[in-house]
Amino acid sequence: MPLQTVEPQRLYRQIAEQLRSLISKGEFAAGTRLPAERDLAKQLGVSRPSVREALIAMEVEGWVEVRTGSGVYVLDRSVRASRSKGPQVTLTEWGPLELIRARRVVEGEIASMAALQARRKDIDAMRAAIDMMVTDANRGVLPLDGDRAFHSAIVEACGNVVLIETVQSFWDSRRGPLFTRLTGYFETMKSWQSAIAEHEAILAAICAHDGPAARTAMHTHMDKSHSRFSASWRRAKTS
The missing domain is CATH 1.10.10.10 (Winged helix-like DNA-binding domain superfamily/Winged helix DNA-binding domain)
Incomplete structure (x- = not known):
């Protein structure tokens, strides 16, 4: 060929x-x-x-x-x-799997910073976001709003406007047709239960004010997210 x-x-x-x-x-x-x-x-x-x-x-x-x-x-x-009359992929749209790799680098450091700087109100916002995710998952709704709220609460704990806007741009990219279609194939209620547990591990490290552990927990979450989106087409939607 x-x-x-x-x-x-x-x-x-x-x-x-x-x-x-x-x-x-x-x-x-x-x-x-x-x-x-x-x-x-x-x-x-x-x-x-x-x-x-x-x-x-x-x-x-x-x-x-x-x-x-x-x-x-x-x-x-x-x-x-x-x-082709539907939503089109723009020339500037990021690849979803490439985006996850970039998020691993940036948000790993953000989680480490948050572990050292987070105040009670920040921790409460993270906990509320996870509770929102659990509620939506139990209703059979993909918990995207809670997911965004959780990662936003982490970066807001750092108090750095550039980092906040960077993470917001990551999430805005999820609205594109490429990420939306990929989500439709590989995100399930079972995969979200795993993701919620990964968020709990990140929160636990931040609550313990353990920067290295928070970084590792975020890296683990991103690695597993990448693996879920990289699963075989034959295994997609089987659970």
């Missing part, structure tokens, strides 16, 4: 562009299944998460359809035209 190694700059968009070009040239006909994620990653010389982000972007834009448990299939032009 005439694929070319790509450079790591807005990587998922470069991958998607190559695949769209091949589809347009007839390399992959409508109705055919694309090569497996791992095979595309090997031929392109990139990571599987980057390929996943590209495939999700292409699905949002109506080029392919992801069939859980089966694979990724090329759509015909008429279906692609109708689907």
Whole structure:
């Protein structure tokens, strides 16, 4: 297959562009299944998460359809035209998995700072956010509001406006179609129960004013979040 190694700059968009070009040239006909994620990653010389982000972007834009448990299939032009009228992935949208890696670096240090600086009102805000997450999860609602409130409370405890606005930008990016579609495949009530427990561990370290432990707990949370979004398509939505 005439694929070319790509450079790591807005990587998922470069991958998607190559695949769209091949589809347009007839390399992959409508109705055919694309090569497996791992095979595309090997031929392109990139990571599987980057390929996943590209495939999700292409699905949002109506080029392919992801069939859980089966694979990724090329759509015909008429279906692609109708689907492309929905929300589109912008040129500046961050890749969700790349975003999680960036959050690991930044929010790990933020958690460490918060452990040393958090006051009672900050701790109370973190606890209230987790309680909100638990309530929503028990109602069968994805607890995104409580999740954002928790991470916002941590950064606000640091009292640094630049960090606060940085974390807000991370969360604003979750509203994009790429992250929304990925969430639809890989976030379940079971995965959120695990995430809530990870938040509890972060809060416990902050309450103990243990900076290194808070950093480690945040790193663990982000690593597990990355793993959940990187699960096999065949395992998505099985729980």
